[in-house]
Amino acid sequence: MGKVAVAFAAAAVVAACSVAAVMVRRRVKSRRKWRSVVEILKELEEGCDTPVGRLRQVVDAMAVEMHAGLASEGGSKLKMLLTFVHELPKGTEKGTYYALHLGGTYFRILRVHLGGERSYLDVQDVERHPIPSHLMNSTSEVLFNFLAFSLEKFIEKEGNGSNSQGVKRELAFTFSFPVKHSSISSGVLIKWTKGFEISEMVGKDIAECLQVALNRRGLDMHVAVLVNDTVGALSLGYYHDPDTVVAVVFGTGSNACYLERTDAIIKSQGLLTTSGSMVVNMEWGNFWSSHLPRTSYDIDLDAESSNSNDMGFEKMISGMYLGDIVRRVIVRMSQESDIFGPSSSLLSEPYVLRTNLVSAMHEDDTPELQEVARILKDLGVSEVPLKVRKLVVKVCDVVTRRAGRLAAAGIAGILKKIGRDGSGGITSGRSRSEIQMQKRTVVAVEGGLYMNYSMFREYMDEALVEILGEEVSQYVVVKAMEDGSSIGSALLVASLQS
Numbered sequence: 121m122g123k124v125a126v127a128f129a130a131a132a133v134v135a136a137c138s139v140a141a142v143m144v145r146r147r148v149k150s151r152r153k154w155r156s157v158v159e160i161l162k163e164l165e166e167g168c169d170t171p172v173g174r175l176r177q178v179v180d181a182m183a184v185e186m187h188a189g190l191a192s193e194g195g196s197k198l199k200m201l202l203t204f205v206h207e208l209p210k211g212t213e214k215g216t217y218y219a220l221h222l223g224g225t226y227f228r229i230l231r232v233h234l235g236g237e238r239s240y241l242d243v244q245d246v247e248r249h250p251i252p253s254h255l256m257n258s259t260s261e262v263l264f265n266f267l268a269f270s271l272e273k274f275i276e277k278e279g280n281g282s283n284s285q286g287v288k289r290e291l292a293f294t295f296s297f298p299v300k301h302s303s304i305s306s307g308v309l310i311k312w313t314k315g316f317e318i319s320e321m322v323g324k325d326i327a328e329c330l331q332v333a334l335n336r337r338g339l340d341m342h343v344a345v346l347v348n349d350t351v352g353a354l355s356l357g358y359y360h361d362p363d364t365v366v367a368v369v370f371g372t373g374s375n376a377c378y379l380e381r382t383d384a385i386i387k388s389q390g391l392l393t394t395s396g397s398m399v400v401n402m403e404w405g406n407f408w409s410s411h412l413p414r415t416s417y418d419i420d421l422d423a424e425s426s427n428s429n430d431m432g433f434e435k436m437i438s439g440m441y442l443g444d445i446v447r448r449v450i451v452r453m454s455q456e457s458d459i460f461g462p463s464s465s466l467l468s469e470p471y472v473l474r475t476n477l478v479s480a481m482h483e484d485d486t487p488e489l490q491e492v493a494r495i496l497k498d499l500g501v502s503e504v505p506l507k508v509r510k511l512v513v514k515v516c517d518v519v520t521r522r523a524g525r526l527a528a529a530g531i532a533g534i535l536k537k538i539g540r541d542g543s544g545g546i547t548s549g550r551s552r553s554e555i556q557m558q559k560r561t562v563v564a565v566e567g568g569l570y571m572n573y574s575m576f577r578e579y580m581d582e583a584l585v586e587i588l589g590e591e592v593s594q595y596v597v598v599k600a601m602e603d604g605s606s607i608g609s610a611l612l613v614a615s616l617q618s
């Protein structure tokens with residue numbers, strides 16, 4: 121070999137070595153980045169861990185806070201609000217009634233026709249529309265005019281059929297926000313939640329605002345009851361099955377109500393009801409306990425929300441927030457590595473990753489996780505390799521598993537308070553026989569998160585059995601109540617008339 125050829129060969133070897141060195145360096149770097157992402161996931165898993173021991177501490181804290189909230193006004197973060205609902209629909213109601221439900225994301229209008237027997241419940245013309253986002257921070261006049269206008273349109277479509285005798289229409293207003301009631305048909309807004317911000321409405325009577333707007337449009341309708349969505353769900357649950365004593369909503373927001381003995385509502389001593397009990401709206405979204413597993417993502421989400429230091433439990437378990445927790449984890453991962461490619465500005469927009477997308481990614485059963493790839497692409501993150509897609513699914517799983525398990529602990533806390541968890545509960549004045557006999561207990565559940573996200577449901581059900589044990593959980597039946605919040609409140613109006 122000539123000298124020139126040797127020089128060429130040597131140069132080629134050097135070049136090959138340096139290419140190899142660059143590749144090795146890149147591989148090492150990328151492995152290091154992958155490790156840092158895996159570290160973030162591990163940290164998240166540890167931060168969201170909910171072993172049954174911790175869940176039991178949450179159960180106890182929930183029951184204790186319920187007691188404190190019933191003992192005195194402001195005694196707990198749980199408001200334990202009186203609803204003035206002491207009789208629930210029995211199934212013998214008759215007539216035609218209307219319901220308007222203002223939720224967190226949708227509003228619904230429907231009509232029910234009742235024939236005097238349980239089986240004669242005819243739910244007619246259910247209308248479900250997204251709440252136009254500009255209404256969430258408009259004025260009370262704009263909001264209520266819009267609701268009255270929507271009711272007017274609904275009634276116009278009826279023709280003469282449903283109201284041929286020209287009688288006044290009786291309406292139930294399901295209002296999914298905290299209200300301090302003075303009767304079953306009146307109450308003032310305590311505060312907004314779920315991103316609504318019409319500050320001049322706080323302190324105003326909600327039923328009156330609607331009635332005034334209806335009158336202004338010349339609608340012959342009477343706002344007969346004002347109820348929380350949980351109370352609507354409880355009413356429908358009870359109508360179908362009188363063992364229903366608890367109702368929970370897992371939707372945009374989350375909350376629970378239950379039937380309480382009036383003598384246990386110490387803050388309202390002397391409160392008399394014909395049944396000796398009253399439905400209490402817990403407003404459990406505001407529950408807090410040091411036993412709740414809180415991560416830096418929860419802390420940041422809360423700090424940047426429109427209601428920081430408020431609704432801590434809701435922010436861990438409800439539909440408005442789960443997507444944003446997942447988004448925050450992905451953003452952190454993309455900041456620490458380039459596994460998501462060049463960072464997408466879309467993903468840094470709060471609430472852009474909605475919980476229905478989290479559910480679609482989590483439940484993607486295609487072999488290549490195409491749904492995950494499609495959703496990430498829509499969020500400006502394309503060409504994500506399969507192992508990264510799997511990582512995203514894992515993040516969805518960790519966040520939703522924590523939510524489902526904490527939701528179960530919340531329910532078990534209520535069961536404990538009313539002595540239906542098999543332990544006798546922390547009771548006041550309950551008789552021994554009542555404590556010892558495990559009664560069948562139905563928990564009515566409503567809300568889009570529960571209805572549409574099967575993994576959330578599965579984690580919740582599984583944790584409830586873990587907490588209560590196989591034997592006691594046989595007596596606890598969780599029943600889905602589709603549209604229960606609206607239908608149930610119309611039934612409540614009916615029960616007042618009969």
Ligand code: BGC
Pocket residue numbers: 223224295296297298313314348349350369371372373374375376403405434
């Ligand atoms: C509200 C509750 C409501 C729950 C579910 C919460 O944000 O404060 O009143 O029941 O959402 O809709």
